[in-house]
Amino acid sequence: MVTESTDRIVLEPPAPSAAVQARSLYVETYGCQMNKADSELIVGLLTREGYRVTDRVDRADVILVNTCAIRENAEQRVLGRMSELNRFKTANPDLILGLCGCMSQHLGDRIIEQAPYIDLVAGPDNYRRLPTMLRALDAESEPALSLTWDRAEHYLDIDPVREAGVNGWVTIMRGCDKMCAFCIVPFVRGRERSTPHGEVIRQIERLAAEGYREVTMLGQTVNKYRDGEVDFADLLSRAAEIDGIARIRFTSPHPAHFPERLIEVMAASPKVCPHTHLPLQSGASTTLSRMRRDYTPETFLEVVRMLREHIPRIALTTDVIVGFCGETEEEYEATCEMMRTVQFDSAFMFKYSPRPGTASHKRLPDDVPEAVKAERLTAIIDMQKSISDLRNRAYRGQIVHVLVEGQSKRDADKLFGKTDAFKTAVFPRRPGIESNMIVPVRVNGSTPFTLFGDIETPA
Ligand code: SAH
């Protein structure tokens, strides 16, 4: 097996050959927006090396699966998929099957023991080495692994090749220093670092030049951004000056890093969308403290209050974990109560999944029975569904502005897109209305997940 334990790659690659130049690449992505952005980076990097992207997995010479390690079921799903993809090797014995992203970093060379047909394993700081690793696999039959951390890696000179769509992701921070007890991210994505602000602005300008009207800045604690004197509020102001960009989003901010000045900047710029994803995790101070989240229910509510005071029509979404180690019925009820108090527009809700290597896995027993976790999850999802329903009903009769993404998946006569408050809206097609336009839609119906309406034409 070819492994490396230092920053320097130890493979001796043959020179690029004509065969390499003609290779086709298929990339499949699991997990969060950060992974989607990383896949675009991988495609940018490999197309620069002459690889050709294909959307036909059965025609690919190289298949890379970019993975998520956040919960155990995410990993199980990918392992199942890898074994399915391995079948393509029967028709194409030269096929290279690679695993990238968080799961690679988490499982390391154990992945090869579990799935010996995997040829390449690269962690999130190692994508720059992919061309070399792929070339080495021409000469070597042993798997190539690259799993180092590199605090200096911002992928500065690589321009992502973006998937078709109306939103462009820009990674402004990599890694995380927060060390929440349940979370694998700091272990698989390494230390927190902010991309130099000049590069962030260059990337957003490039998006604007390519015709994108919406940008989403990405980071695990995006509001902790700092490059010298430039903090996140400054970066938002600078991004808002870029012509052509109509909408700026960011995800995910951390509730402990939300100064009022940032909220003032958000409120002052019409380009910054009135939506914030503010991960709550739990509404009980005791659970939050076991989770090592450095805020309390009270300080969380204070951020919500400030956001709503400065941006009254802001939509708030969140993440919640139920069944964390030692979670009592009262603690769970405190989370439900908090959700009733805040009235989030929507929420991602999860059962706690112990991740090897994290503080909670090492130090706290996973003692909430699976049946109780499942019961709590179902109940909180049901509760949130009725809150989301009420929040969406409040839009009926109002005009929302929708960035058109394309044809509705359920009805070819309809279009869909997102409102500035991040609601999906569906409405009948009209001549001349195309993707990437922002159109006014009068809402006439809703579900907990979608707004329905008609394009409003000037009287
Ligand atoms: N920094 C990001 C978190 C990324 S992980 C943020 O603050 O949004 C996305 C979500 O997955 C977390 O907010 C959390 O709700 C959930 N999550 C993370 N680790 C988990 C675990 N071990 N079990 C269950 N859910 C988890």
Ligand code: F3S
């Ligand atoms: Fe994870 Fe907490 Fe960072 S949830 S990504 S350790 S802010």
